[in-house]
Amino acid sequence: MQNKVKLTRRQIKEDKFATFMLASKDRIMDNWQFYVIGAIVVVLLVVAVTYFIQTRGSSTIEAGTKLANALMDYRQGNNQVAILGLNQVVEDYSSDPAAEQATFLLGKVNFAQRNYPEAIRYYDMYLAKYKDNQLYRAAALAGIAACQENQGNYSEAAAKYLAAFEAYSDGPLAGDYNLSAMRCYLNIGDDAKAKARLDDISTRYKGTEIVSRALELYAEKGHGQTGS
16 A cells, blocks of 8 residues: 655645746736736836926926927028027026037027127037037037138138047048138148148048049149149
8 A cells, every 4th residue: 555645834835836836827828918018008107107207307398399499490591580499498498408409509590690709609608518419519619610710710710620520530521620621721821731631631531522622622722733
């Protein structure tokens, strides 16, 4: 006759736990869609609540709407209205990301209005406050350079164009900034610095259209052709 095996209290507990886990596994396998959908709903609710709190705290929606309206006015040629709208974004939503875009655009709109002192002021404001966006920082420096160049201050313009190039030397407009620096050096008769820019352009952008433009510009100022 076979002896009965007496289970210890610990074995009974382990057996109950194993039975519970197997039953849970079966329930999950049979109803996995509901668990997944439930998890997704929870995640979406967390994201929605977080977004609501953030937008409520920073007034992002209002700032974005005002920025979009000001940009539309600018594109339609209503520059003065655009300037008023952009100023409101900068003053009323200074801690919002929209204020960064508005500050930069104020430089651009004032430049389009040929109000160079104001354009420089806003570009300087952008450079002082915002440090992370290489593309916009380089563009702000180039904006100051363009203001100086249009006022005949070629030495200051050359320095700023060169700073714009160095701020983002791999950027999409770096070649144009380099070329602009060369143009300003030629305008003040600084042949050595102009030639240094030409050589740099010829090396960096060999075989591209910008090298041809640089060589043509260098030749127009009374210099002989230089090998690319």
